[in-house]
Amino acid sequence: MDRLTNTVRPYAWGSTTAIPNLLGTEPTGEPQAELWMGAHPGAPSLVDRGAGARPLTEIIDADPEGELGAAAVARFGTRLPFLLKILAAEQPLSLQVHPDLDRARAGFADEEARGVPLEAPHRNYKDANHKPELLCALTEFDGVCGFRPPAEAAGVLAALEVDSLKPYVDILRAGPEEAALREVLTAVLTADRGATAESVTEAAAAAARLVDEDGPHRRAYAAYASLADRYPGDPGVIAAMLLNHVRLEPGEALFLDAGVPHAYFGGLGVEIMAGSDNVLRSGLTSKHVDVPELLRVVRFAATPPGVIRPSRAAGATAEEVYETPIDEFRLSRFALTESAGAAELVCASAQILLCTAGTVTVESPQSALTLEPGHSVFVPADEPLALSGRGTVFRATAVA
Template sequence: MDRLENTARPYAWGSTTAIPELLGTPPTGEPQAELWMGAHPGAPSRLDRGDGPRALSDTIAADPEGELGAAAVRRFGPRLPFLLKVLAAAAPLSLQVHPDLDRAREGFAAEEERGVPLDAPDRNYKDANHKPELICALTPFDGFCGFRAPAATAELLAALGVDSLKPYVDLLHAHPEADALREVLTAVLTADRAVMAETVDRAADAAERLAAQDGPYQEAYAAYAAAARHFPGDPGVIAAMLLNHVRLQPGEALYLGAGVPHAYLDGLGVEIMANSDNVLRCGLTPKHVDVPELLRVVRFESGDPGVLRPEADAAGEEVYETPIDEFRLSRYVLAPGAEGAALPPGAAQILLCTSGTAVLRDAEGGELLLDRGQSVFVRADERIVLHGEATVFRATVVA
């Protein structure tokens, strides 16, 4: 068991207090948006096995099979295939989608061939991997996720009473679902920016008014109005109005697959994803928006956001089921005096304590206390039993 030292990323949308409160450290006054746990080259965790701090990525590179397990290396290569985070949003993240694996490989190869620098602001593909992700709420957590049914969105837009939105309402009524969603999103993102900014301002004012009234979209209108306050005039505000608004309660989660437009708005959560940094943005951002490439990646289909609740097995492990092999997120809610929870070996694991204090015991009798906000890396061959009074999240791969 190796206690991890992790890096907090200071993105502007981050909370100044949520991650310090989790870690039990004083706020710095600067935003702390994400706490990264893993071996991503952008901010690898560090561990110390008696010879000084070392990046987890370097530790894994020195002995991939010993650290990750032979089966995991055969399936995913000699690197940790997932990245675990604590995400603390105090303002909306960009409205975005992620590519599937084939498109990520094609896009990365094409930009490499053109010689686009990896740090170029107009670069879309930072690597050749897909980026499915799962967010699990630790506090009430708001977001936008997936397209709402076109008829319902037409109703929501029409109620705003903004004349310049009427063509979108007509398109949503007149065309089959995929065509309607594609045409409206394309029109919003390619409209004259000055004209669209005026539409956004009027729509935001109307959303603010409707958020104060009872109705089926009251919470959604409040979320759109809040997004517009952070990004006045941004076309992404109207694009977001095509999406479902969702509010997670603690313990609930969302899975985001390839091509699903989404944005996180507010709250603290545990996030796990494939080890990638590929993002195509739709709006709510000053960053680059590549509309043609975005339209190649977006899945133009509506659906319920699909809120996940964990399913407990006989051993007390509560699993968030997803269709992805690169990561598997679960949690243990430990009670004092209960029989210890034995963690299955065979693949690398990262354990994160989000409340209380967990006691980790290994097969040799070694013991480690894991307090709130602390995390450990567990080698593939280690056998660990959890005790204590705590909530512990477990990140690993699908066996």
Template structure:
């Protein structure tokens, strides 16, 4: 197994302190939003193997040189010769974009269409960066706040109506008068396609009312402080507000609108960068495509708590095979836990100083374990285990 050297991405919404506090390093004053662990071409992890030249190599290059050795034959058959997941530490100091992800068929069709039209993959107006879907799971390390899935139309109508903003009354009436799918579709479409100047005035009035009311309206006042005049502020009120406690998680499937608002968590996803945004961002917004992809159905937020097994593994169950996330809270003094598996693994320490094989890990450190390589964890601390279902 190999200790990984990972890239921290300085997106503007990132916290300036959360990742440095976990790593035990001094803050730089710049936002540190995501630490990527995996083989995504945008920022692959690096490692040095004793048997090699002694220079760092990217994990993506090592896997490409011998996929079956690193990933195992079963994973290669199922997902091809690449690591199918990307693991991250995510530290939100400000709200992220309001977004959805496509399913696999939509991603393939969208990617092929943009390829045919000759849009460069790195173009800022490109929507589909690859042909893969992007289901994801966020597990809270600190209290974590986000938006996930549509509220019931009646609940959204009550929240928006309580603001007392005249220009929002037509949306309230639609939410109360139409069946669920039609109500959500018509109101979100109207918000995102409204005249920008008129919507900016509406958002300003709504933000002032939310500040005054507080309580359930407080999150939207906070969002408006970061994104004044953005229609995403009103769209966010259609979504469920979710608060996770440390150890709780949230799964986000295709077509589910969502946004993270604040906190530190471990995030895992299929190895994709396909994001369709409709607000709360300076990045490319593709409203027509998002409206085509989003699922207009109200849902109750499904907060996941890990299922413990007799081996000490606490598993976060999800309906996808590209990733499998679990954790081990090691009490110290217990027998070593055998994690040997026929699939690739990344082990991430978030507390204590456990040993994984010959490596001692401290918070924020991670190791890559090739398929079938013997590995045991022991000592005291918390280890997240990322792998695949084969």
């Protein structure tokens, strides 16, 4: 196994303190949004096997079956099929959606054929892969995910009593679900920006007033008012009102499949996803927004947020699994105590272990490493391990 040296991504929405506090390091004063663990070519982790630090991508390329496992290579190819992150949001991320595998392949091939540079700011598809993801909260975590039922979305908008939003309310109350959601989101994102800015200003003021009332959407209105403060006049504020507001408690998780619109507003969490960087944005961002392409990808169906709580793994005494329908990744958690003894584990595919609390010892037949919060290790396929100590460890693997 190998201790990982990981890259921090300094996106503007990141917290200046959350990741440094977890790692026990001094803040730099700059945003530290994501800590990447894995072999994504955008920021691969480094490992040192005695000849100096090398990217994990190079280690895997030298012996894919030995590092990833033969079954995983046969199923996912010669790449680590997941990317693990610590995500620290101090400001809202963009309102976004991810493509399914077919659309990602087609979109990537199209942009390649048209010669769109890979790093061009207007490029939609950075790779040919899909990007389902799971976020597990380490602190309270706030966001929106999936469309509300149209009647509920109509009620949220109607309570604002903004005249310019009343046509949307009528459509949501009268039309079939898919058609109504499509028509309203399309109208919101393609309307005249000046008129939309006025609607957002009025809606934000109304949302701020409704925060003081003891209604079922009080927390959601507070979030919408805050969004409008950060992104004045942005149509993404109205679009977010069509989505379920969700607040995760520590240990709870949110699964995001292809086509499901979502945005993270704030909090610290562990995130795992298929190894992709494909994002289509609809608002709450200064980055490229491609409304026609986004509307091709969005799944226009009411989708409950689907908060996931971990369940005990079969045959395990300390491992709790966050179940998802995705094969590229599996995320589980160990809550270790000294009295419970060591947890034994082995996996036919590669895995990454991440400590988020306490002090934990990881032992293999060849070595032993001590992990503290923010430390992580890469474990090749079929290497037996024992975890001991007092703390919390997340385990990322593929389902091979």
